[in-house]
Amino acid sequence: MTAPGLPADAGPVAIICGGGTFPFTVADALVNSGRGVVLFALRGWADPERVKNYPHHWAHVAQLGRFLRLARREGCRDVIFIGTVLRPSFGQLLKFDLATLRALPGAIRHFYGGDNHLLTGMARLLEGHGFRLVGAHEVAPEILVPEGPLGRVAPSAADRADIAQGLDVLRTIGPLDIGQGVVVANRHVIAVEAAEGTDEMLRRVAELRQNNRFRAPLGTGVLVKAPKPGQDRRFDLPSIGPRTVDGVAAAGLAGLAVIAGGTIVAEPQIVVQKADRAKIFVAGFPEPGSAA
Numbered sequence: 001m002t003a004p005g006l007p008a009d010a011g012p013v014a015i016i017c018g019g020g021t022f023p024f025t026v027a028d029a030l031v032n033s034g035r036g037v038v039l040f041a042l043r044g045w046a047d048p049e050r051v052k053n054y055p056h057h058w059a060h061v062a063q064l065g066r067f068l069r070l071a072r073r074e075g076c077r078d079v080i081f082i083g084t085v086l087r088p089s090f091g092q093l094l095k096f097d098l099a100t101l102r103a104l105p106g107a108i109r110h111f112y113g114g115d116n117h118l119l120t121g122m123a124r125l126l127e128g129h130g131f132r133l134v135g136a137h138e139v140a141p142e143i144l145v146p147e148g149p150l151g152r153v154a155p156s157a158a159d160r161a162d163i164a165q166g167l168d169v170l171r172t173i174g175p176l177d178i179g180q181g182v183v184v185a186n187r188h189v190i191a192v193e194a195a196e197g198t199d200e201m202l203r204r205v206a207e208l209r210q211n212n213r214f215r216a217p218l219g220t221g222v223l224v225k226a227p228k229p230g231q232d233r234r235f236d237l238p239s240i241g242p243r244t245v246d247g248v249a250a251a252g253l254a255g256l257a258v259i260a261g262g263t264i265v266a267e268p269q270i271v272v273q274k275a276d277r278a279k280i281f282v283a284g285f286p287e288p289g290s291a292a
Helices: 022-032 064-073 098-111 115-127 157-176 197-210 242-250 268-278
Strands: 013-017 037-042 056-059 078-082 181-185 188-192 222-225 255-259 281-285
Touching (some): 013 022, 013 064, 022 037, 022 078, 037 064, 056 064, 078 115, 157 181, 157 188, 157 255, 181 197, 188 197, 197 222, 222 242, 242 268, 268 281
Parallel strands (some): 013 037, 013 078, 037 056, 222 255, 255 281
Antiparallel strands (some): 181 188, 181 222
């Protein structure tokens, strides 16, 4: 079986591979669908023990020429960006090769601004060299969260009110390209995700509880994640996994809610097991304003 929407003779997909488990979730889904993959693993981010199980090449974040040369040699046309990579400093960019140097004047324009602005700019750069940037969900739709609860626990009416409040907050701050997550309890905003990421935001919420700055009863409050309005959904879709569930449980929240069809889930069976064990919900909701 070939991945949906792709010709039978499509070459392998180049996965520019950052940290975390999501690159491997996508790689496995592609392999299972009959599509080849080649990981372009970013040094300092990708997990070497996981990377070695796939065809791969290692590279630094600013080695555009190396990527272009190797991806063409491997017969790749489609490219996926996925995995954790913090925005590099200009000092880190000093490892650039000749192709990166040539592209640097245009790339610098995209460096200033939010992550979506930066990623879209980098996509245009690769597309200018004849590659096609695709979203992980476009070639492996099974990695997306479906609508409804994933486990045995469902959100209460109070939880749903917090979810609606959280989605309103994310719609409001989305144009500022800040983050994709917020924690709301009793319709009060407890924390907003910024550069620290979801896991660190949840640790901060747990600390607020310990310091009596967040006094809602245990089992109150929801983590809400959603794509930014106008976001280029080929990259940086919101994502959840077992660590997200652990963080929600440690913060004493009731559960987590995401946009169905707009959020990636890693290791869904483990996510459900952990959520059921902690008696918290994990649920997908239709995007506000959609026909669903």
